[in-house]
Amino acid sequence: MQYIDFGFFKGKRIFITGHTGFKGAWLCRILLLAGAEVTGYSLEPPTCPNLFSLAGLEKRMNSVIGDVRNLTAMKIAFDTVQPEIVLHLAAQPIVRESYRAPAYTYETNVMGTVNILECIRQSCCVKSFLNVTTDKVYQNNEWVWGYRENEPLDGYDPYSNSKSCSELVTHSYQSSFFSDREVAISTARAGNVIGGGDFANDRIIPDCVRAVAAGIPIIVRNPHSTRPYQHVLEPLFAYLMIAQRQYENPFLAGWYNVGPDEFDCMTTGELVDMFCKSWGYGAGWINNSEVNAPHEANFLKLDCAKLKTAFGWKPRWHAGEAVEKTVEWTKCWLSGGDISAEMDREIRAYVC
DSSP, X not given: OOSOOHHHHTTOEEEXXXXXXXXXXXXXXXXXXXXXXXXXXXXXXXXXXXXXXXXXXXXXXXXXXXXXXXXHHHHHHHHHHOOSEEEEOXXXXXXXXXXXXXXXXXXXXXXXXXXXXXXHHTOSOOSEEEEEXXXXXXXXXXXXXXXXXXXXXXXXXXXXXXXXXXXXXXXXXXXXXXXXXXXXXXXXXXXXXXXXXXXXXXXXXXXXXXXXXXXXXXXXXXXXXXXXEEETHHHHHHHHHHHHHHHHOGGGOSEEXXXXXXXXXXXXXXXHHHHHHHHOTTOOEEEOOOSSOOXXXXXXXXXXXXXXXXXXXXXXXXXXXHHHXXXXXXXXXXXXXXXXXXXXXXXXXXXX
16 A cells, blocks of 8 residues: 555554444544554544444543543643644544534534634644535536535535535634644545445445345435545544644645545445345345435545545445455454454555
8 A cells, every 4th residue: 555654654643533333433543553642632432333343442542531622621632642643533423413413513513623723723733734524515407427526515405515524624623823833734635435334324334234234125215316435544644644644744734535436436335235245145125215304415436646646546446346255344343253353454555
């Protein structure tokens, strides 16, 4: 894997918000393997079971349980660590939940971003900051081509719109407070991720896992929606690549799409077909398209040419491999296998 140098992260003080979530847990595991000094700030793990606990990460890092809406508590944890690199993943990340709790979604996703940037503004230790947002930040006209970083931001639903606001907050802070300071600031707009250890509600792969574990058909509510699916390790290594390279060269800081190649943009039905084929044992699904369901985009695709040009990056695992890895992890978990060892095996397979 030529895009990041594991040796760069050894001994680096890294502060991660949202470390108890699905992506956060995988990210912590990668950085611990690299020898980084990792501190996480987040709420308790959001699901039961959850990857953070299954992987035993709390015993291997400095885990601070706190709310990103609480600037005072976050700043105490931040100032104690004096991080060199900050990775902001904390969010209310579920579209349908954002319809049920819009105020909480905006408080977490917008003010959480303000608060972490306030911690950085009032410090002199940080050299590299990455705000992780989403491909859903764009004004989605459901075009057949991918959105580029200079397209208008205007997410439709409360989740997507709050992440658009998080982008604008980051841009404003960069222009207002960091343009003459040695702090490199970027955002990363990632597509839909899949992988072992995601137990969230209202996501298709966790729905698949729950169904096959129970021996029942998978219920698919939007089988014709097209999304850019990628294995969770794809964006995580891209985040680390951006964080490292802008630390070394601040001129690389910017706003980057992180998604799969075009042929890995597929319908939800096609993805579930892949999952069922990889799972075996007669797994199948049924179409249960909902009437009067909350609005979700039917078509979404990213243009990642900027990331590829700036860093020489390209996706490593395509959708079929991503599904296979997800199934391997899930079968390991259901059989009582060693989750930490399985995660490390996948990480090492990815970087080889």
